[in-house]
Amino acid sequence: MADLLPRPVSAEPLPGSFTLSPGDPVRGPADLADAVRRALPTLDLRPAGTEAGAEGHGVPEAAVTVERDPALGPEAYRLEVTERGVRIAAAQEAGAFYAGQTLRQLLPDAAFRAVRAGGRVPAVRIEDAPRFSWRGAHLDVARHFLPKREVLRMVDLMAAHKLNRLHLHLVDDQGWRIESRAYPRLHEVGSHRARTVTSHYGEEPAFDGTPHGGCYTLDDLAEIAAYARDRAVTVVPEIDVPGHASAILAAYPELDARATGGRAPEPFTVLDRWGISPAILSPLPPTVDFLTTVLDELLGALGATPYVHIGGDECVLDEWAASAEITAYGEELGLAGPGELHAWFLRRLADVLAERGSRAVVWDEAFVSGALRPDTVVMPWRGPGVARRAAAAGYDVVQTPVFPLYFDYAEAASADEPLAIGEAITVADVAGFAPAPPEWSEEEAGRVLGAQFQLWSERLPDGRAVDYRAWPRGCALAEVVWSGSADPSFAARLERHLRRLDALGVEYRPPAGPRPWQRGGTGPRRHRPGAVRAGEVMRRLEEMTHAADSTRPST
Structure with a gap:
């Protein structure tokens, strides 16, 4: 279809259309049907169940029918709209949800407003899956x-x-969130700073005088x-470390690289301006x-x-190089200088995360x-x-x-x-x-x-x-x-x-x-x-x- 965004892998127009109305029934595996419902909140689709009809003539028709197809990828889906209704196939919830998002784009624009709305859906057959995960x-x-x-x-x-x-990005010099x-x-x-810089680069610093946090x-x-x-x-x-650490060190100065070896540095405050900070x-x-x-x-x-x-960007390693205790620690680990210690530190945190499944x-x-x-x-x-x-x-x-x-x-x-x-x-x-x-x-x-x-x-x-x-x-x-x-x-x-x-x-x-x-x-x-x-x-x-x-x- 010419107006779908992002563009599906294939979209074949079919003759006719189908009208969806708020409260229409949706039938299929509960996890997949619920995913379609979440994608279409203004339609307020109602679960129809899978039970047979009262006369024993099988399952009655639903406006939207969802089925599981294990052969599809985790985010792939098929969507077919005919004059009889909407059929969706997906292997997992993500695919069913994206089918619902595509169906939403086929509806009138009111489907994107916070009101109960339906409308005519043009008949179409779509097969789709993402290029990148x-x-x-x-x-x-x-x-x-x-x-x-x-x-x-x-x-x-x-x-x-x-x-x-x-x-x-939850952590930086300007705030811990x-x-x-x-x-x-x-x-x-x-989590808060006393003021925020308002001047441009190259200008005399000026601040708004307003707390932010x-x-x-x-x-x-x-x-x-x-x-x-x-x-x-x-x-x-993201917890950005070991640099961009002003907010962390304002709270816990004992973690400051400058505090090693018995040094007593002036404490950092939560940064009120932009740029690269030496806090590490x-x-x-x-x-x-x-x-x-x-x-x-x-x-x-x-x-x-x-x-x-875990960040790792824009780290000023001067204080690591200046610290005899940190230098000795790196040598004990067999590392050749602050650069290798930087990589080792991040790898150590990555090991911690791996132990927890991340x-x-x-x-x-x-x-x-x-x-x-x-x-x-x-x-x-x-x-x-x-x-x-x-x-x-x-x-x-x-x-x-x-x-x-x-x-x-x-x-x-x-x-x-x-x-x-x-x-x-x-x-x-x-x-x-x-x-x-x-x-x-x-x-x-x-x-x-x-x-x-x-x-x-x-x-x-x-x-x-x-x-x-x-x-x-x-x-x-x-x-x-x-x-x-x-x-x-x-x-x-x-x-x-x-x-x-x-x-x-x-x-x-x-x-x-x-x-x-x-x-x-x-x-x-x-x-x-x-x-x-x-x-x-x-x-x-x-x-x-x-x-x-x-x-x-x-x-």
């Missing part, structure tokens, strides 16, 4: 906290686009994870024990969690530092060069390059845009992205799990700003990771799809540019065109990582 969105709630309702709303929007990994019952000062002290209770995280699972979304929590945890055993306890709390709240991100995920600096656990997933934010080297070394890769997947960059080099770190990353740039480039070998391409867009929140203070940056560029990535690429029909399908976003109340950036109230204006939210170009940033990062990788120990 990791189809994600990264949401930074550390720099600017987003209340739980915004996280749940992001889950809903991801589900509507068949995105299935919500990477929650998780309740800890074992170490309560983490949320009591680390918030955290999720363990019960909140359990709720978020359960809500996401019901919508075929896996939460990937000690890699000594008490830190590993501390983080193990915190990870156990997190995993206990989230339940079965296949992936946990795989570690890291940013690409961890790969460049040294050998990781073989099952570690690498997110190469610094470009295709380091991504390919990680894949060639045998690591699974989730593509996260600055260009074109950092959505904190503006969509145009225009003073009309609201504040952004730089520009320009367009919908067309995202639609043209290839997660597994054709020049890669078959083995390298096979290591690409998928891709995700990044919403770093230094310049995203609230849900409205997140909406503006995420969509419709997120629609383009959804197309790429589900369908494998965006075909020539994508622009027309996106134009039609925007009406669904309107019905959902998404405050996206219109293709023609921001609405008057979305502009940056002349105040602190103004954007300065030409300050930072995403493509140039990528070029420089590629040069840096190539130089670093040339000195990386062999795996």
Whole structure:
């Protein structure tokens, strides 16, 4: 069908149509039927059961019939609409849920509003399955906290686009966002800062003078994870260590690398500005024990969690090199300097996670530092060069390059845009992205799990700003990771799809540019065109990582 997004593998129009009404019956295995119902909340489909009719003439007809087909993949489905009704086949709940999402797009746009609504569905036969297993969105709630309702709303929007990994960046210099019952000062002290920087790079620092903060209770995280699972979304929590540690060290300064060897440093505070901080945890055993306890709390709240991100990026290792105690510890482990100790520290945490049934995920600096656990997933934010080297070394890769997947960059080099770190990353740039480039070998391409867009929140203070940056560029990535690429029909399908976003109340950036109230204006939210170009940033990062990788120990 011409207006489905993301594009299915195959869609064959059939003659006729079928009308679905609120309260219509759905029949099939309970788990699959319930998944279809969750995908279509405005239809309020009612379970019809599987019992025979009163006269013994078999099971009566249902408007929607779901059947299990074990031959299909875990996220694959078949959907057939005829004049007699709707038939869905899936092997697992995720496939049934995605069939329901496709059926939702076949309905009138009212199916995306919070009202009971049905309508005519054109007859069609669809066979579908995703190209990539990791189809994600990264949401930074550390720099600017987003209340739980915004996280749940992001889950809903991801589900509507068949995105299935919500990477929650929960910890950074500017805030710790998780309740800890074992170490309560983490949320009591680390969850808020006294003020936030408002000046641009290169300017005299200026601050808003307004406290900012918030955290999720363990019960909140359990709720978020359960809500996401019901919508075929896996939460990937991130505790970014050993760098980006100002908020942790403000709460527990004894973990500071500077506190080793009897030193008494000036304590860190929760950071009130952006950029790379020198704050870094000690890699000594008490830190590993501390983080193990915190990870156990997190995993206990989230339940079965296949992936946990442990960061590893932008670590300033000077204090490790300056500490005689840390240096001696590294030598005792047989490691040649802070770089290898950095990789060892992350591998130790990955071992802890593996013992609990989770795989570690890291940013690409961890790969460049040294050998990781073989099952570690690498997110190469610094470009295709380091991504390919990680894949060639045998690591699974989730593509996260600055260009074109950092959505904190503006969509145009225009003073009309609201504040952004730089520009320009367009919908067309995202639609043209290839997660597994054709020049890669078959083995390298096979290591690409998928891709995700990044919403770093230094310049995203609230849900409205997140909406503006995420969509419709997120629609383009959804197309790429589900369908494998965006075909020539994508622009027309996106134009039609925007009406669904309107019905959902998404405050996206219109293709023609921001609405008057979305502009940056002349105040602190103004954007300065030409300050930072995403493509140039990528070029420089590629040069840096190539130089670093040339000195990386062999795996």
